[in-house]
């Protein structure tokens with residue numbers, strides 16, 4: 001939501017997609033999510049720039065192994081810096097910009113190996129499907145039901161605080177105004 005408030009054109013595009021696909025007469029449902037690719041692109045782009053677990057979870061080499069050409073001796077703790085990989089200019093065009101369009105089918109499929117928000121391989125997060133659905137369902141419903149605006153002219157402060165899940169230093173404050181669907185649902 002912070003990224004969208006700093007990029008109102010992207011928020012408007014997501015709202016248009018939801019209005020076209022779902023409308024204002026009923027609430028968005030889980031089954032609508034597959035038909036909302038732009039919403040999915042927004043979530044992928046947010047997970048790229050702000051992975052909730054930027055160093056994933058510590059791994060431990062039980063025996064000597066070679067990863068990407070580097071010897072990892074037995075009993076070494078390995079941390080994967082997903083945050084740095086997701087902002088690596090060798091991997092991403094204009095890496096610091098919030099561009100959901102880069103994940104679109106039209107832009108070509110993003111190599112899944114470049115996005116490590118949920119880890120990868122044998123210990124990949126088993127909750128990935130549930131997490132993606134919940135985030136899409138929640139964000140999609142917030143966009144469908146309310147007009148969102150920044151409190152003032154200033155951009156939302158995205159400064160990252162201390163902590164393993166990268167909290168924002170300044171919690172998000174925003175203005176929301178109910179859209180017609182809220183009245184339609186409550187009245188009916």
Ligand code: HEM
Pocket residue numbers: 051052053056057116117118119120122123124125126127128130131132
């Ligand atoms: C946005 C939400 C979530 C994010 C970003 C996330 C991210 C991660 C990451 C980075 C790991 C470590 C992968 C690794 O070892 O390299 C992990 C592991 C795990 N996650 Fe999630 N997760 C999310 C939601 C969930 C949900 C909803 C569940 C359960 C319903 C879940 C259950 C687990 C479990 C059990 C593991 C340990 C897997 C293992 O070590 O074999 N996660 N998650």
